[in-house]
Amino acid sequence: MVRDLLKLWSPRVDTPEGLRQAGALPYAIVEGRVAFLLITSRRNGRWMFPKGVIEPGMTPWESAAQEAFEEAGVSGEIATRPIGSYRGSAGADESVLVDIDIYPLRVETQHETYREMGQRLRHWVVLSEAKRLLSDPTLARLAVNLHEQLVG
Template sequence: MSYNARTLGACCVHVHEILNIPSLLLQIAKCGYSLPVLRSPDPSPCTESLAISDPISHIADPTTRQILRWAIMKMRDDTECVAQSATRSESLGFLQQYGALPWRRSKRGKLKILLITSRERGRWILPKGWPMKGKTPAQAAAQEAFEEAGVIGDPGPEAIGEYTYVKMLRDGSSADCSVILFGLHVHNMLINWPESTQRTRRWFTIAEAAETVSDGELGQVLRRMQGDLDVLR
C-alpha cells in the first residue's frame, strides 16, 4: 500500500520530547514531509536534549514513527547515532555491508522482489549499506531499505544469503565489499522518501530480478533462492 508521507501533518510532537527541533524539521523538510510541532503546556527545561529514551513511542502509526526515527538519526549523522565506518575482515580483506531483499506477494500470491537503481550509474541493485551503531545487521538492512527504496517492513532475523562486489568510491578508487542479505517483508511503500529523487524502484519476479541485477554474484544468490523460497517466510 502506498503511503503519502505528507499526510503525516496530523502527527503532533512535543518540543520537550525531541532533540534539536529545527534540525529535525530540516531533515524532514528535505524529503518533502510536513510535521507540525506543538509546544508542551509545561515545557521541560531540557529542550536541547533527549528527555526520554524513546521520544516518539506514543505515536501509534508505525510509518510516522519510522520517519521520525530516521530524521532524529540523521541529525546525529556525524556523532553517535548513525553508520560506523565499515569494519574490515583481516582474513578476507572485504568491507562488510548489510543488504535488504524487499519482498511481497501479489494479490495472486506471486512473489515479487523490489530492486532499485544505483545513484551514480543507474544499475539495478538491492538496498545496502554499512554497519550502524546501535542496530543489529537486520535492522541496519531495514534502515537502508527505508532510506534508499522508501519501503517499511519486517526484516527476517536470519541472513538469507551473501555476495561480494566491487564498490566504486567517490575518489575514483574501488573497494571489495561483502554483503550479507536479510529478507524484508514489505508492508508499506512511501511516495516520498529520503533518496526518491536519486533512485528508481521497480518490482520484479525473482527470476526477472536474477537476470536484471548488475552484480553477478547477487544474480546467482537469487537464482538459488528460486528453489528455496521458504527462506523469505
C-alpha cells in the same frame, strides 16, 4: 575488469572492521507469486538491492531495513539471518572490496516519499526479470535462493 575478476577469486574477503555492509532483499507475495523490489544505484544506474554500512548501535539486519527504507521507501519484516552475501566495492573511487550480507525483507508498506526518491528508481519484478536486470549475477542467485525458500 580486474575488480570483476577479484569478485570471483575468493568466497570471502577480509573486510576491514567498520566497512562490512548489510543489505535488504525486499520481496512481497502477490497473487501467489514472489515479487522482488529492485532499485538503481546512484553511481551508475545499475539495478541492485538496497545496501549500506552497518550503522553504529544497530544490528546488521536493522541497518539493512534502514537502507531499504531510505533507498527504496519500503518497510516490513526483516529476517535476522542473511540469505547470503556478495562482494561489492566501497569508497569514493570504489577501490575497496567488501562483503555485503543480504537479509530478506518482507515488504508490508511502500511509502510514497522517502529519502532517496529523487536519486534512484524502484521497480517490482518477478524472478525471471530480476535475473535479467540485476547487475551482479550473485544478486540474482540470492533472489533465486529466496524464491526457492518461499515457494518450495
